[in-house]
Amino acid sequence: MKRKICVVVASRANYGRVKYLMRAVQSHPDLELQVIVGASTLLERFGKAINVIKADGFTPVRSIHYVIEGETLATQAKSTGLGIVELSSAFEDLQPDMVVTVADRFETMATAIAATYLNIPLVHLQGGEVSGNIDDRVRHAITKLADLHFVASELSAQRVVSMGENPRYVFNYGCPAMDILANEDMSISNEQMSRYLGVGRPIDWSKPYVLMIQHPVTTSYGHGFEEVSQTLQALKSIPDIQKVVMWPNVDAGSDDVSKGIRHFREFNMNEPIYYYKNFSPEDYARVLNNALCCVGNSSSFIREAAYLGVPSVIVGDRQQGREHGRNVVFASYDRDHIAAQVRAQVDHGRYEPDYLFGRGDAGQRIAAELATTDFRHGA
Structure with missing residues (x-):
């Protein structure tokens, strides 16, 4: 039986971070990819990234609108709540074995809360980092909700462990966004x-x-x-x-x-x-x-x-x-x-390349871990 891996893509930045992981899951013989596309990926004024996602060969199993118009502090909070409601229904219907969420945004928080309360193991990418706005608190909150942690640097791994997470489930394979840079032609015309x-x-x-x-x-x-x-x-x-x-x-x-x-x-x-x-x-x-x-x-x-x-x-x-x-x-x-x-x-001018956030092989390594990790709640 294949493990069903549900990846929630809720912004154009989310997609760039997780695309190569989605490819790796899609091609893995022991994994089944489920893609939920939502929030600003569906909106024309933010570039309607769902069109790019489909053109890349991914077929979303759900497209969910949960961005409330206004872009105020209140609408951001309400969008998070609406995302929890809508994603909970989707997860209940799809019954994934794991849910993957990325980084530190309000959409990520909605995914994390919905999966956690449905007792679905949560996979968090890019935990343990520090930044200067509300994303910082959101990211650390998601770390405490998550079960498997795929961080992008060694310092981030240390932070996640220092928050009390089991080192057995903290993996530093770098950021999957680096996979694009390592595997694609970077010339422009x-x-x-x-x-x-x-x-x-x-x-x-x-x-x-x-x-x-x-x-x-x-x-x-x-x-x-x-x-x-x-x-x-x-x-x-x-x-x-x-x-x-x-x-x-x-x-x-x-x-x-x-x-x-x-x-x-x-x-x-x-x-x-x-x-x-x-x-x-x-x-x-x-x-x-x-x-x-x-x-x-x-x-x-x-x-x-x-x-x-x-x-x-x-x-x-x-x-x-x-x-x-x-x-x-x-x-x-x-x-x-x-x-x-x-x-x-x-x-x-240009600097020497810095591999602080990985060398471009994260997607395959994370997919392999998702296929084999014997995770159990509370382990």
Whole structure:
């Protein structure tokens, strides 16, 4: 009898983190993959990542809407509750042997609570890390709910064990997002990127560009407009380089950040900037790999960019305290400071690859563990 492994994909970032694990589970002779797609992966304004998931050959067994409109602190809490309700029904119907959830978002919390109360073993990826907003507390709470822990670094493994988790069920195989970087062609061209449409001055992918992604910070809710405006003004002060700007995630405060981007865009249409909603995991990796520098607060600038050696400027406190490699410098929410750090990183150029978060073989190793681990509740 195959073990049924249910993977819940609830954001575009989730999918990039777990895609190679899904492939490994799908191809393993002793495992059966169940995919639930929900939350912002179903929404057009966040790039509708479900279309990418289906195009990659995965057939979701459930598509669940549980994002409440508004992107406020209250709607984030209510979306978590709705996710618990909807996912509980799905798990009860599908009867998986294990549920896999990723990282530290409110959707992840909903998955963790639903699986735990149904007494389904919970598999948590990327536990034990530290960051500077509510994700930090959510991640550690999920660690205490989880049964199997697949962390991305040795320091994270130590933290999970120090929280009282059984070392027997804590595995450091690295982050499956590194698998994309290790196994895909990372070159980029105008031809392969022409299928993505956005707004602004089109990018010539054969020429230098800076990549910007800035998400809302829940612990400074209400300040997203001002925070992202500082970063955009910093990029404007560097007129000789193209910029790629991606839309923020669905966290509380997303509307403020989106409004800041739209406001800047409307008054700066002649700037060499193009605005995108989403890319496939592979194409996002290519965009990241070929950037002169990354700026904003995406965790991919710390994780994937370290593996690739891409210079990164982390703005503000969303990633405060997070383990990082040599490629990262930090900046305050001040346009002059951000611009100076970006220029310094561009001048520095590429860093040596840093394998802090794995070497690109996590998916297969995690799938093998899921097929063989003799986990028992309370063991």
